Amino acid sequence: MSSKEEIESAINAKGEQIREIKTAKPPTMKDDLAPLIAELLALKVSYKAVTGEDFGGPPPAAKPPKVKKAPEPVKEREGPSKKELNKLKAKEVKEAAKAAAAAAAEAAGLTPKNAPVVMGDADIGDASLYCDVPLIQSQIMTERVFVDVDDLRPQMQGQEVWLRARVHTSRPVGKGCFMVLRKGLATVQCVFFQGSSIPKAMIKYGNSISMESVVDVLATVTIPDSPIKSCSVSSLELSVKEIHVVSRAQDLPFTLEDAGRSEEDHIASGMPVVLQDTCLNFRHVDLRTPANQAIFRIQSGVCTLFREFLLKKKFIEIHSPKLIAGASEGGANVFNLEYFGKPACLAQSPQLYKQIACACSGLDRVFEVAPVFRAENSNTHRHLCEFMGLDFEMTIVEHYYEALDVMSGLFTYIFDGIGDRFNHELKVISQQYPFEPLQYTRPTLRITFQEGIQMLHDAGITDAPFDDDISTPHEKALGKLVKEKYGTDFYIMDKYPLSVRPFYTMPCPENPNLSNSYDLFIRGEEIVSGAQRVHDVNLLIERANHWKIPLEGIQPYIDSFKHGALPHAGGGIGLERVVMLYLGLKNIRKTSMFPRDPSRLAP
């Protein structure tokens, strides 16, 4: 049997034989069918060896997925798309799966290339139970419902479920395979042992799937004798009936176990941890660790909570341009570029625009969530060259305390919200990065700059100046003193020296050396900077002149205050810092999905 025609005819005959048995539907169907299907597969391998192509004949009998008709457009109509839909037939897909199964079996060493199978029929069994999924190209929509690992419940005992997940771990045990599947933060144990419905080849196929590959599994939910402590879904396990690789992972740069190991565990066990730079170089793998999955859910949550609170307070969301003609806050540390032949730069903050929108344009209360760009050559644990600014600006009636009240309410809402909505995520993170829960008061503690510096002096740190900016080590020391005295990790420090704040900061009415400005701190590190701003155009010009800021660079900004401007105040929150410090993490790169620092521009 060596000609194409002969093999085609044999394949078709074998297919017919299988269909006949299927139609009879005896209880032992699968066992009867297995050798026939193995023969069929062998024939197809021969076909490919002879013709160089996959066999495209009639489909095999093994249960085709139910085809759901692709959704119709809202109106009845004729045309090519209907024809297309008609083409989406299950048999084609199944056929492709078969061919892939044969190829996979071949690759797995089960069928020597260009030769009929050498394993026994029973060893191969129904290869459609353990073949690779053909490239998912939207050929078909079936009625298969996939269950998330997270949604598995003991009440499903005895039910058959489809899952698509990653192979978290896999190990051969005797004549079987133990596999942990993972989706997001959830893991579940899967088992299958060689037996009447599980051929030897399926075990081999399962054990050959590389870690982190994506698989589809059809399994029965069973209840184990004792909980599976190593999995997040511990009260049940899955008895695998089919397994199919959707996407096979090549060699990993590191294991998730190593990337997710806590420092404590590393020291205790001597097992490796992965360097942060290596993690970031392969961020797509690194992001899969439980802690990272949780960190970025919380990051998303902080943005949601920020907006929820402000929208309730009648703020509206704005979007200010990032491409600007002048430097937004003085000329240093900006990224320059050419804009259609004109010099331009990237906004270092939405500061000037949010002020214009708020105080000069009748929008009154505005917020923006957007990237800000700093060309600052700072290689520290808390600086990024691109980070997310959560900015807000609001008109005030009399006093910037009105804005501080909003700020206090906002952060209380965010901190409460993280605790309420991300309890599980917090636990997961603390397993890799143990941290003390954030202590905060209601309302937020306020101290003045002078009080803060005095506290340092009283504690023997007498080199902290009253009339200059506070250094990072002093901030940290103050954070500890405040925690001791007031029992809070979160507080506002008010009335900074005027000389250390931007030109648009409102001077303090009582003391011309101070300003109506404030920073907010978590665990002794700054997360917000804000102030009442100057809304009087003459004072604004005076302050810009004082700072020797060329007016022509900020003329549109200055001019915006000429036609009636409202008193206003606000602040800019660093998203990555809030998340880092809330979680007590030691490096801001851990809370930026694809961080940018002076030496990192990829991935």
Place this chain on the structure above:
Amino acid sequence: MSSKEEIESAINAKGEQIREIKTAKPPTMKDDLAPLIAELLALKVSYKAVTGEDFGGPPPAAKPPKVKKAPEPVKEREGPSKKELNKLKAKEVKEAAKAAAAAAAEAAGLTPKNAPVVMGDADIGDASLYCDVPLIQSQIMTERVFVDVDDLRPQMQGQEVWLRARVHTSRPVGKGCFMVLRKGLATVQCVFFQGSSIPKAMIKYGNSISMESVVDVLATVTIPDSPIKSCSVSSLELSVKEIHVVSRAQDLPFTLEDAGRSEEDHIASGMPVVLQDTCLNFRHVDLRTPANQAIFRIQSGVCTLFREFLLKKKFIEIHSPKLIAGASEGGANVFNLEYFGKPACLAQSPQLYKQIACACSGLDRVFEVAPVFRAENSNTHRHLCEFMGLDFEMTIVEHYYEALDVMSGLFTYIFDGIGDRFNHELKVISQQYPFEPLQYTRPTLRITFQEGIQMLHDAGITDAPFDDDISTPHEKALGKLVKEKYGTDFYIMDKYPLSVRPFYTMPCPENPNLSNSYDLFIRGEEIVSGAQRVHDVNLLIERANHWKIPLEGIQPYIDSFKHGALPHAGGGIGLERVVMLYLGLKNIRKTSMFPRDPSRLAP
């Protein structure tokens, strides 16, 4: 009386006299006090003439605002801030107000410079009723409650209210002043006439306030005989008792009336409209027109609705870097810059990163709202060089129709939400820019590209190619044909030729010349582009090679698909286009707060 000491002593004596009368509290107090206060003011003017400084002596008697103690920090404590708080005394502020009143009276020609007043005492009356507010520098927090124009209700009849608002219009009527105040979209009429409690100088002060100035007004709510049709608050008006300028507007570049005039009204009345470029040059004034206030509320609403829907569907928000090493979608039309000595560019979309997050990093369903940058020299009504992308990307199980179902639900939610939440804003916009309400079907109509082109051919537009991209005029023509045939302004066109889509687009399984890609249209203009993406690393490399895209530029992207990747699809929505086309506006610059095009980089 010409020495500083003499005048000081006289001022203090006059102040004492006023305080004594106030303490007695006779019913006619104000009338008794008026001449004394006028004398006091005159003395202060003399003081300034002699010393060159404002008088800083004891305060006058006129009712000081009730001082609310500034909020205490949560813990009791001692230190400088307490002292500061103590300094926030009403009298100082009131004193400053007095000095300002004198200066204002002087400026208004009521008191010849360097000379005692010439107007009669009764003409000046209690100048503290109509003086400028001293620069609001957070000196004080009173218990004054300010009411928004929008929150005024006829039930408040007889109540005294404080308002801070802009002077929308103002006109002298006999011995009185009619003024319309505006905040946001709300306007209210204010009136005051010369009388026992309103001196002549107050009318003069009121009538001298320039349009768009910000004022504080104390007024009694009254019910007019007939509704004030010219104001949004038509069922009441305000009888002014005090008026104070907070911020005086200089000459306006144009009036809001001209900037807010409809084309129809312009043609009918011959009254001017303001050119779009002029509006954009003075965007801070232009944004105050009713239509613009409404447009940017709706823009904010679209973002809110976008996120609400996707968060409910288990998406998480991500933030991808805008500073990248390679060009995100091929090398053309990117803004280049230098990143610490290395070449970099601005992301043209979050495309590659959202795919990595979704398909390769275990986040599964992600969205991002962020600026995208296109250095495209397109000077059209619908192109911007910086615009807001509302991007989403999700894993699919079998078919990209899963993503189109999400898209269909998403837009239905957004369109419904605009209608439900911004009914008033829609009316306001239609007054300046009349438009047909958007027609849309549930679920969203889907046609194929081939069907769309066929519709054009059937309508006699036979130069539309089946195998190339569809031109903008053809898109518009098709929009009309679809509206006629299916009764919808909003639809999805599916299965674009592969050759007109980016390299990462999944080819169509049935026809290698087509792709699993789609655009969404409103009123015949594209607002979304999306597709199923290639998740197989080998196919991805093959497609990149086909497009001759240098792999080294996108290596981190390619590598991300090597370690297991899930099938996925998504889309990118242009925020400004959605708002423009929903509202039937003719230019995208109307829906970008500070638009960027090849010739505009400011404000």
